[in-house]
Amino acid sequence: MTAPQLLVLFGSQTGTAQDVAERLGREARRRRLGCRVQALDSYAVANLIREPLVVFVCATTGQGDPPDNMKNFWRFIFRKNLPSTSLCQMDFAVLGLGDSSYAKFNFVAKKLHRRLLQLGASALLPICLGDDQHELGPDAIIDPWLGDLWEKVLELYPVPIDLPVIPHGVPLPSKFTLQFLPEVPNPRSKESCLAISDSLGPPSESQPFLAPMVTNQRVTGPSHFQDVRLIEFDITDSGISFAAGDVVLIQPSNSAAHTQQFCHVLGLDPSQCFVLQPREPDVPCPPGLPQPCSVWQLVSQYLDIASVPRRSFFELLACLSPHELEREKLLELSSAQGQEDLCEYCSRPRRTILEVLCDFPHTAGAIPPDYLLDLIPQIRPRAFSIASSLLDFYWGDEWQELEKRGCLTLVTAFSREQGRKVYVQHRLRELGPLVWELLDRRGAYFYLAGNAKYMPTDVTEALMSIFQEEGGLSHPNAATYLARLQRTLRFQTETWA
Structure with missing residues (x-):
């Protein structure tokens, strides 16, 4: 067959x-x-x-x-x-x-x-x-x-027996040919070989609007290990409409120093231009890559040279390495069994943004207080709880000012500054009657964001206890109640590993 x-x-x-x-x-x-x-x-x-x-x-x-x-x-x-x-x-x-x-x-x-x-x-x-x-x-x-x-x-669907499997470690035939051009069409050697034409149609992922940056403000303490930023862009002339909950996709570029270093290590001429051609008729060129393209533009705009490599990267390196021991190690790093070694090899500090718990309507994540109040012009939040540190208490002054004005009830759990750790789930249990009243009688929404390892389970267990103790529900009925909150989007989570 x-x-x-x-x-x-x-x-x-x-x-x-x-x-x-x-x-x-x-x-x-x-x-x-x-x-x-x-x-x-x-x-x-x-x-x-x-x-x-x-x-x-x-x-x-x-x-x-x-x-x-x-x-x-x-x-x-x-x-x-x-x-x-x-x-x-x-x-x-x-x-x-x-x-x-x-x-x-x-x-x-x-x-x-x-x-x-x-x-x-x-x-x-x-x-x-x-x-x-x-x-x-x-x-x-x-x-x-x-x-x-x-x-x-x-x-x-068996393949012919005269076509043996190409073993791992042997490079596959290339899908493309890369042809360097004898002359550079554009004298600006470190930029695009072709001038970027005006985008046609509305902004999209393939044709983004280049928005000027207005502010870039650090919102964590200067001595804190997390550097979290509030960045504002001017989209006045873009025709883009914006609603609460929308996100911005930012296409980064590699720094000039990293781009230059990459080209130097691989012996590439940044000013050289090339065209990429598929070897097979049904293989498309990478979307968005201009033809022709300069090496500088390729490396600075299209290659993620500063990322933590995936398994596939080490699999490819194993195909290219001429050293047997090195090739074996690379293949080990590209296997599921070698993931612990891979993580250790590629380890670098990870930023955890902020654990945020909201047990009132209409907010999500560590958003500015004024933006929160814009979302809820007619409903005041009743309670808000943050677990982390004074150093990453985002917009702390503004939250405290809103509490003084009677706009919300603020409850904090600064676990990193405590000898005896107090987390979000502990505050929830302390405020069990209020949490139950907000959810069951006032139609509150509960938003949970933070690290996915232990926190979501601990908070969910605290809520289940509240439903049973304050609401008098059995364990199965408490689980059904929680499921109904999830189904009606009144309990939502955003967690990350």
């Missing part, structure tokens, strides 16, 4: 799902399988009815939401008028990436798997639920699942 073209479609918010999807593409090529890897919203979803073999890789964001680059696909695939036999010719597998500290762990992957079955598609194997909270990371679940996937695929 002739092996079909494998299609890998990904929905990725931060790049992790895309990295896994591209890994699938590399492993398919090692097994001599034709493979295309695309973002879900860049694929013509109506063509799914003709695809025989598809692997979906999708992350879950926020409160069970799909990533931005699969929202159009999400709306289409859940159209009620799609026939139940739409995808009856398709074999598929779904790989999810999520965080089990969230209530809707891998919600997108689970819902997509069920929907594909409803449309008649056949699952090659059970869904894979990668978990950021696993001590070895999501790859501890993904790696054995991928082994089962390739076994199933090659069983159904």
Whole structure:
């Protein structure tokens, strides 16, 4: 049987799902399988009815939401008028990436798997639920699942025996050719080879609006190890509308010093220009990369040279290293078993922003007080609790001033300044009657943000105790009450590892 073209479609918010999807593409090529890897919203979803073999890789964001680059696909695939036999010719597998500290762990992957079955598609194997909270990371679940996937695929669609698998450590054939130009079209050697034309249409991720920065203010104490900033931008001439809860995506660039150092180490001429050409007709060039492009522009604007490398980076280095021992170590760092060594090797200080607990309506995160009051012109917050340190008590003076004016009740838990630690969950229990009254009688909202390791579980247990002690609910009824708050979006979490 002739092996079909494998299609890998990904929905990725931060790049992790895309990295896994591209890994699938590399492993398919090692097994001599034709493979295309695309973002879900860049694929013509109506063509799914003709695809025989598809692997979906999708992350879950926020409160069970799909990533931005699969929202159009999400709306289409859940159209009620799609026939139940739409995808009856398709074999598929779904790989999810999520965080089990969230209530809707891998919600997108689970819902997509069920929907594909409803449309008649056949699952090659059970869904894979990668978990950021696993001590070895999501790859501890993904790696054995991928082994089962390739076994199933090659069983159904065997490749010719005269095409052996390309082993790990052997570089794959390049997808592109890079041709340096004999002359630099633009004399500005350290900038783009082509002048940037005026963007057409409204601002978007591919055509961003270059907003001037107005202020850049540090909001943590000068001696605090966390450097958290309030940055304001001027979008007066952009035509962009802004509503509460919107976020800004900032495309950074590498510093001139880092760019110069990178080029020096690799022996690259920053002023040299090149064009990139695919070796195969169905391989697109990287989106957004100008043609031609200068080495300086490539390194400064498009390569993340200061990031913590992913597993795939060490896998690629292993293919390029001429030293056997070095190659073995690189392959170890690219394995799930080597993740502890990889984290130690790549370790650098991590910034934890702030644990914020709100047990009143209409706020989220460490936002400025004036902005909070803009969100709730007719409802005053009844209580607010912050756990961290005086050094990262964001807008502390403003919060205290609002409390003096009677606009809110402020409760703090500065655990880093205490001999006997007092955390958010302790303050919640102390204020149990108030918390119950706010939630049960005044329709309050509860927003929880902070580190995902222990805090969400501890706070949830404190709430369950309050529901039982103050509300007289049994343990099962307290769990049902909490679930109802989550379902109606009156209890929301935003946590990170």
